[in-house]
Amino acid sequence: MNRLAKALSIFIGSLLLSSCLSLKGNEGTPTDLMVKQHRKNSIVVDHDHYTLSLNKKLLVPNWVSWELTPDEARAKGIKRSNNFTEDSKVEEKYRVSNNDYAGELAHTDVKLSRGHMAPFADMRFDAKAADECFFMSNMCPQSAKLNAGDWAALENICREKWAIQEGGIHIVCGPIFRSKDPQRIGKRHQVAVPDAFFKVVLSLKEGEEKAIGFIYENNDDSQPMKQAVRNVDEIEKITHFDFFHWLPRKLEKRIERKADLSEWKR
Numbered sequence: 001m002n003r004l005a006k007a008l009s010i011f012i013g014s015l016l017l018s019s020c021l022s023l024k025g026n027e028g029t030p031t032d033l034m035v036k037q038h039r040k041n042s043i044v045v046d047h048d049h050y051t052l053s054l055n056k057k058l059l060v061p062n063w064v065s066w067e068l069t070p071d072e073a074r075a076k077g078i079k080r081s082n083n084f085t086e087d088s089k090v091e092e093k094y095r096v097s098n099n100d101y102a103g104e105l106a107h108t109d110v111k112l113s114r115g116h117m118a119p120f121a122d123m124r125f126d127a128k129a130a131d132e133c134f135f136m137s138n139m140c141p142q143s144a145k146l147n148a149g150d151w152a153a154l155e156n157i158c159r160e161k162w163a164i165q166e167g168g169i170h171i172v173c174g175p176i177f178r179s180k181d182p183q184r185i186g187k188r189h190q191v192a193v194p195d196a197f198f199k200v201v202l203s204l205k206e207g208e209e210k211a212i213g214f215i216y217e218n219n220d221d222s223q224p225m226k227q228a229v230r231n232v233d234e235i236e237k238i239t240h241f242d243f244f245h246w247l248p249r250k251l252e253k254r255i256e257r258k259a260d261l262s263e264w265k266r
Contacts, residue, residue, distance in 0.1 A: 035063055035172055035241050045089045045137060049129040050118040052137055053174075056094050058182070058192035060140045063174035063241060064117035073163035075125035084114060087137035096136040096189050104185035110219055112185070112193065115142025117173050119155045140175050141185055141193045145220040151197065154214060154225060158201060162264055166203035172243055173199035176215065194218050198235050200243050201264075202255070210263055211244065211255040231259035 041056045050066035084098040101114055117138050123129035132138075142151070163169050175194030184190040200213040213235040214228040232243055233256045244252055 035065055035243055043090070043094070045087065047089070047129075047132045047135070049123060049126065049132065050138070052117070054090060054094065054137055055192075058175075058177065059094060059096050059186075059189050060192055060194065061117055061137060061174050063172050063239075064138060065170070065172040066118050066122065067168060067170055068122050068159060068163040069168040070164045072122070072125040073159045078124040078127055078130040080120055081131065081134065083131065084134050084136060084139070087135035090137050094189075096139070096186070096191055098136060100136070100186040100189045100191055101139075101141070102187075104187070109183070111144045112141045113144040113147045114139045115147045115151070115197075118171075119159075121155065122159055122171075140197070141191060142197070143218050143220055146197075146216060146218060146223070150223045150225070150228070151216055154199060154216075154228075157225075157265075162201065162203070165266060166205045166208075168204075170202040170204075170244070171199065172241075173197065174239070175218075176238060198230075198239060200232050200235055202244055203264075209251060209255055210258070210260075212259045212261065212264060226261055229259050229261050232256035 035053070042053050042062055043056060044051065044053050050064055052064040053062040054060075055062050084101075086095045086097050088095075098114075101112075104112075114136075116133060117140060118133050120130060120133050123133040158169065158171060174197065175192075176196040176198055177192065178195045182195070183193040185193060196215055196217045198213065198215050200211060202211045203209060211232045213230040213232045214225070215230050215235065215238075216223050216228050235241075236243060236256070244256065247255075
């Protein structure tokens with residue numbers, strides 16, 4: 001039984017046999033449980049500590065999903081490599097390289113950076129995880145100011161506070177495209193520049209289960225976290241993804257229609 005099948009079996013069994021919904025350490029949530037998508041021209045790529053759906057037309061991830069446990073969140077042992085590399089698990093014709101971003105980022109309307117979806121700081125608990133998060137399949141052209149500012153602030157609070165206080169969290173994030181003809185960068189490949197980014201966060205802390213979502217525009221404007229808050233239902237309508245559909249239906253409906261930042265900032 002492979003890793004994904006084993007994790008799926010364990011996870012479904014835990015839901016059926018126990019009323020306690022909790023994270024499973026480093027095994028991760030199976031892809032088909034984390035996000036249900038009905039999007040053509042996409043391929044799902046499983047790495048050891050995160051999973052992504054790559055859009056073959058836009059050449060950026062539709063979404064990237066991972067779990068972050070308290071121990072993983074506290075880990076500081078791995079140094080950042082900045083070794084942006086091609087993802088060998090992606091078919092070559094869709095395999096974006098660092099060169100597709102090189103020299104292109106300064107010639108767009110907004111100064112762009114290689115924006116991690118699953119951030120390096122969430123992967124510092126393991127050398128392989130740290131290396132894999134620098135795959136170009138995990139990147140989007142992202143406003144450099146957003147990447148280092150408000151988006152980074154959200155990443156930090158997920159890691160430094162919520163993952164610890166909640167006993168672990170599930171995270172899914174990715175780009176939002178409103179235009180049918182988005183701006184592109186790239187040399188060998190034409191990589192689409194997102195209009196915005198979403199992130200949804202789930203806590204299964206027993207008795208305090210909750211979820212929250214965020215949307216940040218891909219520009220240099222100041223975007224306070226409280227203004228970026230959305231409920232998961234709203235983000236599902238925009239992205240056409242079904243997040244956390246594997247939860248008991250009553251619980252899923254309750255937590256996805258509510259987004260209260262005060263419940264998280266304790």
